Amino acid sequence: MKLFLTGYMGSGKSLIGKKLSEKLKIPFQDLDFLIEKEAKKTISQIFAESGEIYFRKLEREILKGVLNSEADQIIALGGGTPCYYDNMELINAFTNSSSFYLKLSVENLTRRLLKEKDHRPMISHLNSQKELDEFVRKHLFERSFYYNQSKNVIDCNHKSPEEIVDLILQKLG
Numbered sequence: 001m002k003l004f005l006t007g008y009m010g011s012g013k014s015l016i017g018k019k020l021s022e023k024l025k026i027p028f029q030d031l032d033f034l035i036e037k038e039a040k041k042t043i044s045q046i047f048a049e050s051g052e053i054y055f056r057k058l059e060r061e062i063l064k065g066v067l068n069s070e071a072d073q074i075i076a077l078g079g080g081t082p083c084y085y086d087n088m089e090l091i092n093a094f095t096n097s098s099s100f101y102l103k104l105s106v107e108n109l110t111r112r113l114l115k116e117k118d119h120r121p122m123i124s125h126l127n128s129q130k131e132l133d134e135f136v137r138k139h140l141f142e143r144s145f146y147y148n149q150s151k152n153v154i155d156c157n158h159k160s161p162e163e164i165v166d167l168i169l170q171k172l173g
């Protein structure tokens with residue numbers, strides 16, 4: 001059994017994944033953490049030293065490694081993972097699995113991201129709320145096509161982490 005969490009940067013994949021893991025007693029993996037462990041560098045360092053194309057290739061290799069393991073896992077994907085190569089097809093083709101898109105409005109995402117954008121290289125150069133808002137609006141529009149291929153969509157607006165975990169548990173039945 002593998003449960004994949006998808007969604008934009010700041011949507012709560014890492015936080016919700018950890019909480020869901022505690023509830024279900026299924027080990028948690030964060031793809032971003034696995035990438036950093038493999039590269040022995042932070043994601044910001046990988047982007048700065050090797051560029052985004054290299055990062056996306058590495059991200060795909062680490063995803064394939066996760067998909068090749070038989071272990072039960074809850075996996076927080078990177079914000080961009082579903083949007084490159086045929087990653088989302090690979091994710092959805094995995095048997096005995098489900099995927100959850102943690103959906104948030106642009107307004108709620110930017111409010112969160114403004115406070116913690118520095119370790120997120122895709123947005124670290126955006127300095128004002130207005131710049132961030134413009135970027136996220138367009139980027140989320142482009143990416144929604146991929147996120148919406150998740151098997152479940154969870155509306156995370158104005159919900160506590162506990163409420164979101166409960167919604168996921170309800171979907172799992």
Ligand SMILES: Nc1ncnc2c1ncn2[C@@H]1O[C@H](COP(=O)(O)OP(=O)(O)OP(=O)(O)O)[C@@H](O)[C@H]1O
Binds near residue numbers: 011014015016
């Ligand atoms: N439901 C929620 N209510 C309030 N704050 C939340 C909620 N979910 C997540 N957060 C907070 O929002 C921030 C972003 O969450 P998190 O790091 O889990 O996002 P992410 O989807 O893993 O982002 P990334 O794709 O960049 O890794 C964190 O500070 C987290 O504590």
Ligand SMILES: O=C(O)C1=C[C@@H](O)[C@@H](O)[C@H](O)C1
Binds near residue numbers: 043077078080
């Ligand atoms: O949305 C994205 O493209 C990213 C999200 C993060 O999870 C990291 O995977 C990285 O910062 C890129």
Ligand SMILES: [Mg+2]
Binds near residue numbers: 030
């Ligand atoms: Mg995360």
